Amino acid sequence: MRYTSLFCPKGEVIRWEQQVRLRHLTTRKYLCIDVDHQISLTDDNEDPKTVFRLHSVLSERDEIHFESYARIEHVLTGFWLHALKDEDYVRKQFRGVDESQEQSMKGLRWDTAQVRQVRARKK
Numbered sequence: 001m002r003y004t005s006l007f008c009p010k011g012e013v014i015r016w017e018q019q020v021r022l023r024h025l026t027t028r029k030y031l032c033i034d035v036d037h038q039i040s041l042t043d044d045n046e047d048p049k050t051v052f053r054l055h056s057v058l059s060e061r062d063e064i065h066f067e068s069y070a071r072i073e074h075v076l077t078g079f080w081l082h083a084l085k086d087e088d089y090v091r092k093q094f095r096g097v098d099e100s101q102e103q104s105m106k107g108l109r110w111d112t113a114q115v116r117q118v119r120a121r122k123k
Contacts, residue, residue, distance in 0.1 A: 014054065014064045019075060021050045033074045033120045039081075051075040080123055083116035 014020060022031040029041035030050040057069035072081040
């Protein structure tokens with residue numbers, strides 16, 4: 001895979017197969033796949049290991065619309081993110097987060113979808 005420095009500017013429409021960085025809402029860190037193919041988060045927004053590409057599962061228009069189904073490919077390794085069928089993810093308590101702060105996530109409503117562990121692997 002070839003890594004380029006073309007990324008969508010903030011607030012613009014994302015298109016299928018465009019290179020993007022995925023940012024974790026709570027920690028504001030970027031999703032990363034390291035050399036051992038382990039998924040982690042990093043503060044480094046320039047790290048090429050944080051670049052992904054979204055691929056449409058269904059045949060759709062160029063732009064990605066709300067509630068579209070996508071496959072997520074890591075650009076440098078060519079690995080894909082996969083939810084593990086039998087491994088639920090348990091949400092962890094955030095250490096050192098003052099829930100009285102204005103930016104607390106406590107008031108957010110979670111949907112009822114099951115949350116799964118995710119791994120990176122070849123197609």
